[in-house]
Amino acid sequence: MMKINKTGYLVLFLVLLNLSCVTSAGQNRYKEIIRDAKTGNIDFAFVKLNSYLKEFPDSIHVAEVRFALCEYYFQIKDYRSAIYKLRDYIIDFPEEEATIFAQLILYKILSEYKKEPALIEKIKESLFSKSLFLVFAESKIKKYRTLFNNTYKVLNYVDKIEVFKNNDLFLKITP
Numbered sequence: 580m581m582k583i584n585k586t587g588y589l590v591l592f593l594v595l596l597n598l599s600c601v602t603s604a605g606q607n608r609y610k611e612i613i614r615d616a617k618t619g620n621i622d623f624a625f626v627k628l629n630s631y632l633k634e635f636p637d638s639i640h641v642a643e644v645r646f647a648l649c650e651y652y653f654q655i656k657d658y659r660s661a662i663y664k665l666r667d668y669i670i671d672f673p674e675e676e677a678t679i680f681a682q683l684i685l686y687k688i689l690s691e692y693k694k695e696p697a698l699i700e701k702i703k704e705s706l707f708s709k710s711l712f713l714v715f716a717e718s719k720i721k722k723y724r725t726l727f728n729n730t731y732k733v734l735n736y737v738d739k740i741e742v743f744k745n746n747d748l749f750l751k752i753t754p
Contacts, residue, residue: 605635609644616647616727624726625651642668646677647726649684654727658688680723680731682706683742687750706740707754 608631615624628644628651638644645668652661665685672678686702689695719735732743742750 605631605638605640608635609638609640612644612647613726621651621654621727628726642672642675642677643726645672646675646681649681650725650727650729653684653688658692661685661688662693677723677725679721679733680742683731683733683740683750683752686752687742703752703754706752 608627612624612627612631615621615627625648628648631638631644632641632648635641645664649661649664649668652658652664662685665681665688668681669678669685672681682702682705686699686706689699689702720732721735722730722732724730730745731749732746734741734743738753740750740752741748742752
């Protein structure tokens with residue numbers, strides 16, 4: 580009877596040790612990606628982002644990593660891939676902080692490069708039909724800092740939406 584308990588404890592210990600190693604490896608990889616992104620090695624970061632999703636699909640950083648992939652495709656002007664990645668991100672993470680920014684980047688791509696009037700109108704309706712922020716303010720501000728060290732800021736007025744990327748006007752939308 581005593582041997583079974585020791586064996587059980589040993590198995591439990593080994594399982595917990597293995598889980599902590601996986602978590603530690605995931606955190607180390609995530610920090611490595613951030614380091615690459617902040618130093619401007621976006622191509623290396625991109626490769627590591629894809630690898631990270633395969634190795635750590637249940638990580639708490641999955642949404643952030645997937646948004647970074649969307650942003651990467653947009654930055655390198657691979658608009659086709661960006662559209663698909665942004666669409667999937669919006670569907671998979673409707674409640675994430677970055678989802679509004681994914682919608683706005685998708686809107687920019689479609690309105691400036693892809694020219695899809697029906698889809699553009701659908702996104703525009705979504706942006707103006709629901710309040711992105713609290714009600715009863717002249718303008719509302721929402722910010723998001725990405726893994727690639729970009730800061731997006733959206734100002735939602737009653738009659739327009741202005742989006743800034745690193746303090747430069749990125750997009751302006753009117754109903």
